[in-house]
Amino acid sequence: MTPAATAAGTRDLPHPARDDIRLEDVLHALSDPVRLRIVRDLAADSDALFSCSHFDLPVTKSTTTHHFRVLRESGVIRQTYRGTAKMNGLRRDDLDVLFPGLLDALLAAAARQAARVGTG
Amino acid sequence: MTPAATAAGTRDLPHPARDDIRLEDVLHALSDPVRLRIVRDLAADSDALFSCSHFDLPVTKSTTTHHFRVLRESGVIRQTYRGTAKMNGLRRDDLDVLFPGLLDALLAAAARQAARVGTG
DNA sequence: CGGCTCGTACGATAGCCCTCGTAGTACGGC
DNA sequence: GCCGTACTACGAGGGCTATCGTACGAGCCG
16 A cells, blocks of 8 residues: 555565675575575576476475565565566675675585585 | 593594585574674684683573584584593584585675674 | 466464573593 | 583473465456
């Protein structure tokens, strides 16, 4: 009902401000295998936005919603409605300002482990 | 009672092998403020080994033991007995081989946040 | 309008985790 | 040998979390 939300069915979702993003929350969000995989997939095509249903995760839809919310509330991803779909994208810009090099190091570490163990 | 442990009171503690260290476990270990602080303190004097009681943590001794064990079992620190004291050191060598640049990025991120928020 | 798909909300359950207190073990010094 | 120090083990409690099922709202298409 907010005047800003009147435009083209764009419901807003609560995101933490950049300065409210805490490192512990980011690390906790990424310490779950399902969420780490989501972030890796999002980073693969960094510019593209994927809907929640685009991912093939070994959990139900309810749990998927939960994981995406954890990622959003920790400041790792940005979610915007596009019609009935919810598009997800990394908050790479904000994370790079707050913690330069961290995201790349994390993604590289995840990729390295996936190649080593075969979990990706 | 093992023959190897007979030498000079060196009780052994179970550490994960380098190839058994999992990124998710490392991130989970570091997602706790107390443990993140321990790691930051250990990294400050990277060569030195500190006993558990060296740290001034806002938790009891039992909880401190618990946190050090989580850090050890996740592969972040190495613990060795030295008489009655237990010396702690970062496993920087192993972590750098597994995840190059990750530890430095994490420490830099933690330092940056501490400077920003004043939690350090 | 009717139905379809996408995602949410709510409740429930089970497991994990942080915290602590108390009791106990290992080592060093007197 | 005895005591103090450093740390551990065990058990308990309280809270968070991951997971699910079911029921529901929001937008699109015919």
